[in-house]
Amino acid sequence: xxxLPLHEAGKYVAGAYLVFLVLxxxxxxxxxxxxxxxxxxxxxLADLAERRSPEPEREKVPA
Amino acid sequence: MxxxxxxxxxxxxxxxxxxxxxxxxxxxxxxxxxxxxxxxxYLHVPLAICALTGFIVAAVFAILHLRSGDAxxxxxxxxxxxxxxxxxxxxLITGAIWARASWGKWWVWQEPTLVSFxxxxxxxxxxxxxxxxxxxxxxxxxYASVFAIMxxxxxxxxxxxxxxxxxxxxxxxxxxxxxxxxPKMCLTFGVCIAGMALLWVxxxxxxxxxxxxxxxxRRLRRALEGGDAIAGGGSRIxxxxxxxxxxx
Amino acid sequence: MTAFRVIxxxxxxxxxxxxxxxxxxxxxxxxxxxxxxxxxxxxxxxGGLAAxxxxxxxxxxxxxxxxxxxxxxREEGGFDAIRLAPVDLTALWAAKAVALFVYxxxxxxxxxxxxxxxxxxxxxxxxxxxxxxVLVDVGLGAVGALVSSLAASSRARDLVGPLVLLPLLVPxxxxxxxxxxxxxxxxxxxxxxxxxxxxxxxxxxxxxxAIGYAVFDFVVED
Numbered sequence: 001x002x003x004l005p006l007h008e009a010g011k012y013v014a015g016a017y018l019v020f021l022v023l024x025x026x027x028x029x030x031x032x033x034x035x036x037x038x039x040x041x042x043x044x045l046a047d048l049a050e051r052r053s054p055e056p057e058r059e060k061v062p063a
Numbered sequence: 064m065x066x067x068x069x070x071x072x073x074x075x076x077x078x079x080x081x082x083x084x085x086x087x088x089x090x091x092x093x094x095x096x097x098x099x100x101x102x103x104x105y106l107h108v109p110l111a112i113c114a115l116t117g118f119i120v121a122a123v124f125a126i127l128h129l130r131s132g133d134a135x136x137x138x139x140x141x142x143x144x145x146x147x148x149x150x151x152x153x154x155l156i157t158g159a160i161w162a163r164a165s166w167g168k169w170w171v172w173q174e175p176t177l178v179s180f181x182x183x184x185x186x187x188x189x190x191x192x193x194x195x196x197x198x199x200x201x202x203x204x205x206y207a208s209v210f211a212i213m214x215x216x217x218x219x220x221x222x223x224x225x226x227x228x229x230x231x232x233x234x235x236x237x238x239x240x241x242x243x244x245x246p247k248m249c250l251t252f253g254v255c256i257a258g259m260a261l262l263w264v265x266x267x268x269x270x271x272x273x274x275x276x277x278x279x280x281r282r283l284r285r286a287l288e289g290g291d292a293i294a295g296g297g298s299r300i301x302x303x304x305x306x307x308x309x310x311x
Numbered sequence: 312m313t314a315f316r317v318i319x320x321x322x323x324x325x326x327x328x329x330x331x332x333x334x335x336x337x338x339x340x341x342x343x344x345x346x347x348x349x350x351x352x353x354x355x356x357x358g359g360l361a362a363x364x365x366x367x368x369x370x371x372x373x374x375x376x377x378x379x380x381x382x383x384x385r386e387e388g389g390f391d392a393i394r395l396a397p398v399d400l401t402a403l404w405a406a407k408a409v410a411l412f413v414y415x416x417x418x419x420x421x422x423x424x425x426x427x428x429x430x431x432x433x434x435x436x437x438x439x440x441x442x443x444x445v446l447v448d449v450g451l452g453a454v455g456a457l458v459s460s461l462a463a464s465s466r467a468r469d470l471v472g473p474l475v476l477l478p479l480l481v482p483x484x485x486x487x488x489x490x491x492x493x494x495x496x497x498x499x500x501x502x503x504x505x506x507x508x509x510x511x512x513x514x515x516x517x518x519x520x521a522i523g524y525a526v527f528d529f530v531v532e533d
Contacts, residue, residue, distance in 0.1 A: 009099035012164040016103045016157040017084075020110070023153050027266070034273055041280050048287050129529050186478035193475055196465030206461050209526045210475065213457065216522055217479055224482035224511055228489055 069272060073265045079258030086251040100164040105251060107157040109259035110150050111180060115218060117147030117263055118187065122215025125208035137204040140211050142270045144190055146263060151184040175229035179222045186214050314398035318406035323413060325383070332379055333417045336372040340422040343368045344429050356430040362491035365426055366484055369419065369447070374473045376414050377455040380407055381463040390531055404456050404527035408520075412452035419444050436500035443490045443505075446512040450483045453519040460530045479519075486511040 087105040094101035121143035128136035158177045159169045172178060193210055197203040244252070326332055347364045348354060356364060384390050384403075393403050423444070427434050455476065462472035490508035494500045 006099050009164060012100055012160050013102045016106055016160045019156045019160070020106055020153050023149065027149065031269065031273060034277075038273070038276050038280060041284070045280070045283050045287055052287065129526070182478055182481045186475075189471075189475045189478065192467070193461065193465065193471055196462075196467050196471045198466065199464075202464060205529050205532070206464070209457075209461060209529055212526055213479070213519075213522055216518055217482070220515055220518055221482045224485045224515075227507070227511065228485050 069265065069268045072261055072268065076258055076261035076265045079254055079261055081258075083251060083255035083258045086254055091248050091251040092245065097165065100161065103157055103161045103164075105255045107154060107161060108252070109256040110157065111154045111176070112256060113259045113263045114147040114150035114154055115180075115183070116260075117143050117150065117267075118183065118211075118218055119215050121147065121211045125211035125215070128208045129205065129212075134204060137208060138271060138274060139267075140208060141194075142267050142274070144187055144211065146266045146270065148184070148187050148190075149266075150263065151180070151187070154180055155184060173229060175226045176222075178229075179225040182221055182225070183214075183218055186217065190214070312402075314393075314396065314402035315406050315409075318393075318403060319409050322406065322410040326410070326414065332376045332414050336375050336414065336418045337421045339375060340368050340372050340418060341425055343371065344422075344426060348429065354430070355432060356495075357432065357497035358495055359488065359492045361430060361495040362488045364430070365423070365495075366447070366487050366491065368422070368426075369415070369444070370451075370480065370484065372418055372422075373411070373415060373451045373455060374476065376411055377459045377476060378469050378472055380411060380456060380459040385463045394531060400528045400531045401524055403531060404460065404523050407459070408452040408456040408523065410452075411455050412448050415448040415451055416445075419448070431495065432497070433499060436494035436496075439500060439502070439505065440491055440494050443487055443494070443509065443512070446509060446516060447483060447487045449516045450512065450519060451480070453516060453523050454479055454483075457519070457523045457527065457530075460527070483512065483515050486515060 084105065087102055091105075093099060121140045124136045124140035124143060128134075128140060155177075158174075158180070162171045162174065162177070163169050170177075190207065190210060194203055194207050197206055344364070347368075351360070351364075353360070381389075389403075393400060419441075423437065423440070427437055431437075458476045458479065459472055462468045462475065465471045486508045490505050490512065493503060493505060
């Protein structure tokens, strides 16, 4: 097939690069929601630790 | 992984990709035969090369895992395959777009590289159900490593077979840096491939860091709440990254 | 060496007595031929189409056997037994691979003449086709035994086995189809490219035999 004229080819090229960008951004979005969850859990656990530390003679749970 | 290294690779990846694509659109000449559509190759080929290399890297990690028994290699193998599969999706979609622009159809069986890649991609997609179906963590990791090694050896075999099956039908439609590429295009390709490779490394390290953090969180939670705490959202198949802190 | 022989003899003896795999494979193959006759609306096949039908049928029959390969080991504790015995663990894989090879040979001895009777105009290509099929069976044996052992410990084993197996077999099928196509050509067999494809088949077989030999220990380990 002969080469597509610029205005046609341009759409395909743009489409390809757009797909790449979208995939990358979707990945970033997924990772950021994971990070948010890690953050939340960390806050929870920090809270828990905070509540525990004023009572050092509490029975240590074997970890 | 120490964070400064992750940041360094991330920045390097962004810089190289930025420069690479700027070169692709403003510096590299238009291909005489394919015209503007050839620009897709600065995206499609680096993605493909990185994905395939990623699969080989995963096989190497798998070998290391089987030889040492250290779970961190299993985690690296898993993540390498994971990121490479994602790159693979991008390869196939960009390949289809190129096929549509060049041949009018969304898929062409005559393009041996693309077909080989599809088969490899399909194989690595079966990695997830395989892991998912094995309950015992240890065995799951071991069998996954066996699979990764098998699949890694499969990649070159597959390309040879498909290439040979196609040469009689069509000449190679798509020539890369071997023979005939003007130096401007070569340079652009080089930068794009380097940038994509760094992107792959960045994403792998990123994913590993996230896993490590989750693993540490789980351990922390267990330590604070006791044995009956349910670890939040632990994945059934994703291997846990062991940390330096030994179990008390 | 003896462990290999013992396991192989056990498997073949069981198969001979219970006739679990081979008759099912043969029946499946013949029924598939009938399906193809109507699905393709052709009563005579040649060249690439004939090769494709035959090989696809052999492939799916092989999957039936692969699913059953390690059932006894899994259910009766064969994996444990071989782990405890002072033998090379790889003997289990080798024995299973050869057993699968034998089942496939038996299947082809039944199915190929029937295929020829159903679809082929000339039997001239069958002789050299046998060489192609032997190489295909070696590959199927090596890969099938390895994948079957991986799937044996998984939950959805009848699904995971074929799922992982099929993409791995694509290069084998490509080589086999390309080798068989000129042999089954309408005007009589021609041998031009066959050597090249036989070499690819041999390369595939060697590669996966080597891999199976190298990694099987890790599959059986506790």
